[in-house]
Amino acid sequence: MSDIIELHKISKTFIERSWRSVLFRSIPKKTEALKDITLTIKKGEIFGLLGPNGAGKTTLIKILATLIIPDGGAGKIFGYDLIRQSQHIRRIIGLVNMSERSFYWRLTGRQNLNFFAALHNLTGKQKEKRVQTILELVDLEEKAETQFMKYSSGQKQRLSLARALLSNPEILLMDEPTQNLDPIASSTFLKLAVDVLKKKEGKTILWCTHNLREAEDVCSRIAIIHRGAVIESGDLEYMCSLINTESFYEFTIDHCPERTLQEIGITPLRIFRNNGSLDFELQVRSNDVPSLVRQLVENGINVRSCKVKVIELDEVFEKIINRAH
């Protein structure tokens, strides 16, 4: 798969100038929102941008949507330069954000879509057809003639997605798309993203979220952003392998004295005694597991099972963030 979004050392610092700082020439407040962000996103993938609130996810999305100009670095979307060819980029991207204020509340869903479709240079029958197709795609055709103000949060978010899809863009930029949704609406939205947008429509999606479960469900690759910098990126397997080097393993062996384990150099984190067996947890490098099992066997200890304790993405996230501090 070819890279569709390429970012190289993108940086952004916001400078807050007040009248006071101008008059008294005091140093204005600076916030370094992004630091040398380098990323590539492949065609047809859902790429997760994970990070806590204030990490810089929205700033990055806005840079990609040409709403913010970066201070440094270079970026290309579909070969178009992020700064010099912003007009071209706007034709191939769709932005789904969490702001429900970005719609006209007294207009119906269809009227809102008609308005934005006109701004995407769709006219006449072509516009009507596209709006209808999109309404069906996001399952809002029954609510099409209802005023936006009467929509539920889930419907508002689906209309936001519909708006982003009006120009049939190659790339969707989703900024916390499920933030205001209840679990059912959220799950429907995720299903729509994966089954329809990714699998059926082949869209490339940049999915910003701080919800790790969500990222696990929809993303094939992930970048973790913290304090404006990408601190890790890769596929889910790789992200988990980052802490697999120090992973937890659960061993079940035939009963033996704890002293025996110590004698052969095993210091369990926790030990549970069961009838005839001994369970213990061990933090060990994955490469060392086979020799450890061999050692136990050679010392006459029957190893009933050895399982990797399932690592949740939360743990990876927490660990990587803590490591970054």
Add this chain to the structure above:
Amino acid sequence: MSYKLNFILQLVGIFISTLLFFFLSKLFERGMSDYLQPYGGDYFAFVIIGIAITDYLTVSLGSFASEIRNAQMMGTLEALLVTPTSVPTILFSSSLFSFILTSVRIIIYLVYGITIFGLKLHFTSIPLLLMIMCLTILSFTGIGLISAGFIVIFKQGSPLNWIVNTTSGVLGGILYPVSVLPAWLQPFSHLLPITHALEAIRQILLNGKTFSEVYQEVIILIFFCITLLPVGLIFMRYGLSKARKDGSLVHY
């Protein structure tokens, strides 16, 4: 219902202000002012044109800035800017209705004046009149775009609107001829597009003058157009670019 009521109230409002100026004009009827001689001597005709054209000034100055401000406040600005349509196109399209409404208001002013208050106007040079109206609107639009750019950057009411509105009101010859002003102040009035727009329109409508008699005003209005319009567009683009750099598009 609220739209219909609003329209009826506007009709009543226009009638009342026309009535007001009609009675005011009675003050000058017996002792005709020398200042009004170049305009046919009728104060009512003079002032009603001034008031009507000022509507265009108000709309041109305010509508672009208020469209931007509304979009900032409502939160729709980013959604508009992420589309491939250019900002000036969005602003012109969204302000079009205000311009149409203003044109209707001006026609109503004139219809009231002619039918109810006996206003006498010359409609011999309609194409020339329309051309001057277009030049007037485009000149005002340039200032309106500068004002909108100001709003994008500073998020507050533009002082430019206040300055242009006030100076136009005092120096532009809306309620009284420019010749009333002290000699030292009169040159300043020529720096305002409304002075030339009103002079040309009044000469055509009140004295039936033709292009050859108002061409100087037309040239000056063309000059205002070709300077103010590009300056307005450049300033608007600068404002947006600055807001994109500052990340302040959605601040309000």
